[in-house]
Amino acid sequence: MRLATSPARHIVVAAAVLCAGLGLQHDAAAQAKPANTATTGTPAAPRVYLADAILAVVNNEVITRQELVDRLRLVERRMKNQNIALPPPAEFQRQLLERMILDRAQLQLAKEYGIRIDDVMLDRAVARIAEQNRMSLQEFRATLEREGTPFARFREEIREEIMMQRLREREVDNKIQITESEVDNYLAEQGAPQGQEFQLSHILVRTPENASAEQIAERRKRAEEVLRQVKAGGDFAKLAATYSDATDALTGGDLGWRNQDRLPQLFVNALDGLKQGEVSGLIKSPNGFHILKLNGTRSASVVKAAGNSVQQTRVRHILIKVNQIVTPGDAKRKLTELKQRLDNNAAKFEDLAKLFSNDLSASRGGDLGWIYPGDTVPEFERAMDALKPGEVSEPIESPFGYHLIQVLERKKDDVSQERQRLIARQAIRERKLDEATQDWLRQLRDRAYVEYRFDDAR
Template sequence: MKFIVSLLAASLISSLASAANGPVEVDRIVAVVNSEVITRSDLRMRVAQVTRQLSRQGTPLPAAEVLEKQVLERQIMERLQLQLAAETSLRIDDVTLDRAVGRIADTNRLSMTEFRKALERDGISWDRFREEVRNEMLLTRVREREVDGRIVVSDAEVSNFLAHPENAMGQDEYNLSHILFRAPEGATPEQLARLRAKADDVAARIGRGEPFDKLAASYSDAPDALTGGNLGWRSAERLPGLFAEAVSSLKPGETTPILRSAAGFHIVRVIDRKGGASSGVPAQVQQTRARHILIKTSEVVSDADARRRLVDLRERVVQGGASFADLARIHSADLSAAKGGDLGWIYPGDTVPEFEQTMDALKPGELSQPVQSPFGWHLILVEDRRVQDVSDERKRGAARNALRERKSDEAYQDWLRQLRDRAYVEYRSEDR
């Protein structure tokens, strides 16, 4: 409602200016996404950004009207995910955002002041840049919660995966690009026929030598369409099973026939491939036995609040002799709370980097300061360490991770399709 009021106010101001100074173009709505709108100026700004990005990548630009349509679809999908984040009280506070922006500046080897000046020289507003980073972080958190966090890999699936030689760890790696023609939930035979005809047309154009990345940017319904559909380097066991089988016999530059999955139709190109290195699973690894207390942030618990609570709990353990396990049972928001925060024996790579780096720096019996991860704020207690011969367990762990990643891509595409099909989206034509 506030946005619509602001838009009406802007229109009124523009009308007054027009009366005094001559004709002025008034911003207009190009799409309605549930209760929000996307304006012509929003779309133009994003098209300009994507155009610069594709030009830097050397990706041939689609026709202007095709690119604009693709960008609008991406904006609609982003808006739907951000709306879900807002509805479920998922947010990125300013402290977390500042850290993320700081890491981007560090990656570019610039101080924050230098980074800000560099953005402004490129015509990028500092406030808008921060908001875009915040939105990207929200999109990642939404995917982690709605998709990745719900993927289950059973022991039977792991055993079956390891029983097949073609799934051996360390096999070939592929640099792939793809085009997805997404089918709506419960698509009718007529809808599928139209979608297949579209895929056939694009496949024919690929066969005639049109640039794959340009066609991906023009027609793909995948989130990575505007980067030319590139999936980056992945080992075969981490590819969706449909892709892994289809590209196994292809050489760099070759393209699969049209593939059919639950998500729709796919065309996949092998950009490059290389022989996989040995899986390198060591015969022995160091394991850590640890406990933790997790405080999650929310609309009512800020980062500062969560950190302060953990500082108080740490003080009670260090100075007051309180039991860490008892405090974890009462205060931790993790499933391990019922076990006094006990995480058992942890392998390298089992936890997120922020948690693992802090844990690895502690000695047995040592308690950390509060540390932040994507899940919230943690207090970590290292109880013991050992070196174990765990090669078979590590192979199972690597297989479980590979299956999880393989399932994640497929589940994400399916979730996006359902999100889009449930939404109210209205396109506004130029003459309205």
């Protein structure tokens, strides 16, 4: 969730326009427009307000009209901040409602398993978020509410996110099996030249679990129509937000940078021969039909099984995280200021890290210790490798935010067989995790009892 940069009343009006497809516009407009009198001077007839209505029943709980309106406001705000074109209103509502149904089913299952996030744990999580934004809890709360996000609602969203994460860890992460033969095969493959990374966008048209031939044909037809629109020059991000059933749909299907070793083999095969900007054909998997867009390629650093000696780097950093409060521009500007202070010998790196870094290493002056190749994300590793001992990088972007990096020293070290196998296990786990998560979400959605009540909501 990214905080709004425009007044909340503008979001209310935008949400009212977007909600027409499910009969939501009448209520939102009625709430935003004051009562009026006729031009003749006689009082107008009393305005009739519709009560909140049920849009869907999920097992034994309901999703209401107002809940969807609230979610529309938040997601529309975020997509605009990320410059993602909004889907047509009806499809936007459908995507949001399906996401809410899936979230509700996850939260219900989490409660069945006894997964609870008590207020003490929640308070600590919220306090950490405030601390990462260099604010007191009171300042953070005031900022949220000034930007139109009630603090109580923010707390509950964080509680729900933590619950769903713990549920996925229980149901997916902890059940991934990696055999010794898989590790052996991975290490054998690493003996050949590898290390390609892909920046990808993704559309998934999901098929139900145990789908009939007719259902599969219908979903294939839908996927083919999406692919036709993409090939005709359609905006991939907008089409992902409109049609994709993946959890990344409302971020335009952005998968970021992925090492080929951490992608399903089906995806790697489909990317073979594609040039930057091109789109794959339909990719059939057990979860449905996928479409990939290749946004970029680059070489990645990997640890080779054939090598017994690798270079280690002792490094420290200052991290400014990008979140609801701190924009990418804010983070980059702050680090640029800190870099200037370092260049002018006006401050010590470790002192600035303790004061400004949003990382647990801040208490150690930003010291990350000795780093092996592959221990960090590729963006960080490339910048680190380009530095000489003592040098400080320019602000570097990674999935965690923006960094200033300083290399302290380097050395050669032997890679033990045990560490090689550990690295292999981590890579195999990441390769399996996305597909396993999507498969689990599909099964959870298919098992849920869902009843739509659009007619009642009009």
